[in-house]
Amino acid sequence: MNTLSPLRHTIEVFGTASPRSRRTLQRVERVVRENQLHVRLENVETLPRMLELGIHATPAIAIDGDVVVTGRVPAVDEVRALLRSITRESQHLIAYLSLLGALAGAT
DSSP, rough: OOOOOTTTTTEEEOSSSHHHHHHHHHHHHHHHHHHTOOOOEEEOOOOOOOHHOOOOSSSSSETTTTTEEEESSSHHHHHHHHHHHHHHHHHHHHHHHHHHHHHHHHH
């Protein structure tokens, strides 16, 4: 069942404390912040989850369990493109909640 929940999507950034992994996490955080996305953002450094998803090179990014980047640092524009559908969904959710607030205030 698809419900409107503020934390409907999960973005996982996989890697160790390496500069490449930190840079990847920073880029994802930047896009999430710029677009005011309501997501669960997790920095995953544990091997079991990486192996579960078949990740053998870091840094890596998974959106809702689907690996979308592995073994490289994506450009900020690529991260924006990867998160575009979540951005649109968040904008619709914000508009919907604003409308509900306006309707509630009108009664």
